[in-house]
Amino acid sequence: MEKKHLLEVVETDNEDETCKTFVLHGEDHTLGNSLRYxxxxxxxxxxxxxxxxxxxxxxxxxxxxxxxxxATDILKKGLTDLYHACDHVLKTFETGINNYKKRRFPPDYEMTSADT
Incomplete structure (x- = not known):
C-alpha cells in the first residue's frame, strides 16, 4: 500500500519559485482560510x-x-506562524480556565460534574 502524501506541489512548466500551487489533502476551510489570512x-x-x-x-x-x-518558504513560514498563533490562543484559554477555577472554587472544594 502506497503512503499518500498530505502535501503536494503542483508542478507546471512555466512557473518559477515565486508562484506555486500546493494541494493539502485532508484539509478544508478551517486550515485554508486561517492560513490564507x-x-x-x-x-x-x-x-x-x-x-x-x-x-x-x-x-x-x-x-x-x-x-x-x-513560495515554498512563504508556506513554511505561514504554517509556523499559524502554529504559534494557535498555541498562544490555547495557552491563553487554559490560563483563563485555571484562573476561573481558582477564583470560583476554593482549594479544599471537591468539584462535581455539575460545577463545570
Missing part, C-alpha cells in the same frame, strides 16, 4: 488564495504568488 499579512506576498475543488473531495488547492520570495 496569516500568509497575506506577509509583505512579500502578492497573492494568496485557496479553493476546494469539489465538496466531496477532502482537499484544498492553495496558491501563493510573491514579489520575489520563494
Amino acid at each position: 496569516i500568509i497575506m499579512k506577509n509583505p512579500d506576498v502578492q497573492f494568496c488564495g485557496y479553493s476546494i475543488p469539489h465538496p466531496s473531495e477532502n482537499k484544498i488547492n492553495f496558491r501563493i504568488q510573491t514579489h520575489g520570495a520563494n
Whole structure:
C-alpha cells in the first residue's frame, strides 16, 4: 500500500519559485482560510488564495504568488506562524480556565460534574 502524501506541489512548466500551487489533502476551510489570512499579512506576498475543488473531495488547492520570495518558504513560514498563533490562543484559554477555577472554587472544594 502506497503512503499518500498530505502535501503536494503542483508542478507546471512555466512557473518559477515565486508562484506555486500546493494541494493539502485532508484539509478544508478551517486550515485554508486561517492560513490564507496569516500568509497575506506577509509583505512579500502578492497573492494568496485557496479553493476546494469539489465538496466531496477532502482537499484544498492553495496558491501563493510573491514579489520575489520563494513560495515554498512563504508556506513554511505561514504554517509556523499559524502554529504559534494557535498555541498562544490555547495557552491563553487554559490560563483563563485555571484562573476561573481558582477564583470560583476554593482549594479544599471537591468539584462535581455539575460545577463545570
